[in-house]
Amino acid sequence: MSIEQNVYELLHELSPDVQLVAAAKSMGIPQVLQAIDAGVKIIGENYIQEAEEKYKVIGNRVKWHFIGHLQSNKVKKAVAIFDMIETVDSVEIASAIAKRCAEVGKIMPVLIEVNSGAEEQKCGVLTENAAYVISAVSRFPSIKVMGLMTMGPLTGEQEEARPYFAKTREVFENIKGLNIDGIEMKYLSMGMTNTYKVAIEEGANIVRIGSKIFGPRKS
Numbered sequence: 001m002s003i004e005q006n007v008y009e010l011l012h013e014l015s016p017d018v019q020l021v022a023a024a025k026s027m028g029i030p031q032v033l034q035a036i037d038a039g040v041k042i043i044g045e046n047y048i049q050e051a052e053e054k055y056k057v058i059g060n061r062v063k064w065h066f067i068g069h070l071q072s073n074k075v076k077k078a079v080a081i082f083d084m085i086e087t088v089d090s091v092e093i094a095s096a097i098a099k100r101c102a103e104v105g106k107i108m109p110v111l112i113e114v115n116s117g118a119e120e121q122k123c124g125v126l127t128e129n130a131a132y133v134i135s136a137v138s139r140f141p142s143i144k145v146m147g148l149m150t151m152g153p154l155t156g157e158q159e160e161a162r163p164y165f166a167k168t169r170e171v172f173e174n175i176k177g178l179n180i181d182g183i184e185m186k187y188l189s190m191g192m193t194n195t196y197k198v199a200i201e202e203g204a205n206i207v208r209i210g211s212k213i214f215g216p217r218k219s
């Protein structure tokens, strides 16, 4: 199957209120352009340098979401490229993003990455700390918290991921119920190629899909 066919099929399958992020790490500009031609509106990138190369050519005809681990020395470039940072996992990195956004007059929508329980995975805030981190981050005027993101366990099994997605949804609803000023709990980004169906059943409205669109990545 071609990239175009993969995208058509996915867009046909997904309900219009679920946003598709094409996770494009290690894919070249021609592949990304094929996905865009077929209807992809959001590109997800994990690495700043790779994103920069693609952004230079592709620009703002699509939205760009950062889905990797952001280091503070890359914040300046990230703020220049991305329309959303899905992986804010500390008050410190939020503070660095906010500072840069204030300098350039930008408001950055962000998701807070939650470590929903997969032990081997170090990124993300623990579920019990999510509300605290969000209330701290909500005080930065140049950042807008818009929801949560989680990876879930990195095994291939759909059903194994379900409890982690359900837990993240629960945290999402709890935080929504706190009515924290200045935030809008609107997006729940969960699910990848092997797990997006279960993620949507558990409430995801952003899915990040790579290999089902582009084929397997070379490692």
Ligand SMILES: *Cc1c(COP(=O)(O)O)cnc(C)c1O
Pocket: 023, 025, 046, 067, 068, 151, 191, 192, 193, 194, 208, 209, 210, 211, 212
């Ligand atoms: C690579 C990646 C994806 C997509 O993974 P696939 O299994 O190829 O769909 C989604 N989210 C993040 C954060 C990723 O790094």
